[in-house]
Amino acid sequence: QVQLQESGPGLVKPSEILSLTCNVSGDLIRYKYWSWIRQSPGKGLEWIGQFYNGGVISYNPSFKSRATISGDTSKNQFSLRLTSVTAADTAVYFCVREQLGFWPDVWGRGSHVTVSS
Amino acid sequence: DIVMTQSPDSLAVSLGERATIHCKSSESLLFRPNNKYSLSWYQQKPGQPPSLLIYWATTRHSGVPDRFTGSGSGTDFTLTISSLQAEDVAVYYCHQYSSSPSTFGQGTKLELK
Numbered sequence: 001q002v003q004l005q006e007s008g009p010g011l012v013k014p015s016e017i018l019s020l021t022c023n024v025s026g027d028l029i030r031y032k033y034w035s036w037i038r039q040s041p042g043k044g045l046e047w048i049g050q051f052y053n054g055g056v057i058s059y060n061p062s063f064k065s066r067a068t069i070s071g072d073t074s075k076n077q078f079s080l081r082l083t084s085v086t087a088a089d090t091a092v093y094f095c096v097r098e099q100l101g102f103w104p105d106v107w108g109r110g111s112h113v114t115v116s117s
Numbered sequence: 118d119i120v121m122t123q124s125p126d127s128l129a130v131s132l133g134e135r136a137t138i139h140c141k142s143s144e145s146l147l148f149r150p151n152n153k154y155s156l157s158w159y160q161q162k163p164g165q166p167p168s169l170l171i172y173w174a175t176t177r178h179s180g181v182p183d184r185f186t187g188s189g190s191g192t193d194f195t196l197t198i199s200s201l202q203a204e205d206v207a208v209y210y211c212h213q214y215s216s217s218p219s220t221f222g223q224g225t226k227l228e229l230k
Binding site: 045058061062094098102103104107108110 | 118155157159165166167168169172178210212214217218219220221222223224
């Protein structure tokens, strides 16, 4: 059974960096597609970006180069880094596996992040 | 970006009755290599992540009850629950993966009447 678990701080100060890690069990991140999606009351579900096979990465242009996704195949985990956060980045962040790079079929339980001083 | 618009925003249906949720995309979601539509549906219950129901617009995900049916083509799609059960109360989302960035509908809240 594939399981994803997000981890990271629940509170980040404005202008600082939001960092989250997704630990994957039951599957190998190598040769599969993995993404970050967030959910907020104001913007609903937003796709942030996708990681594939140690280097092929795509991002939602809406995040204007603030987002960085990376993977560590030795630890079987991948990460999200979001810089210059504001209150608008307050959301639940999900890591997901995307079948064929298309539809999310496995979701983590989500990590609630609040941006506040 | 492709805009996904769901209707209605909320829906109240009696147990055993049919529930129908609509999703319209701002562009065709046809994926020419397999002649299928790049549309998936999700169910989200409070405090849980979304759960995959349907992909390629009509293919039911493993373990999803057959009362859930996806249909549609082009830019217009429908999720139908043939006989509503109490456990189907949730928010439902459509999602397009035809072009990047993938985008979601705003959600339809399904309640019991």
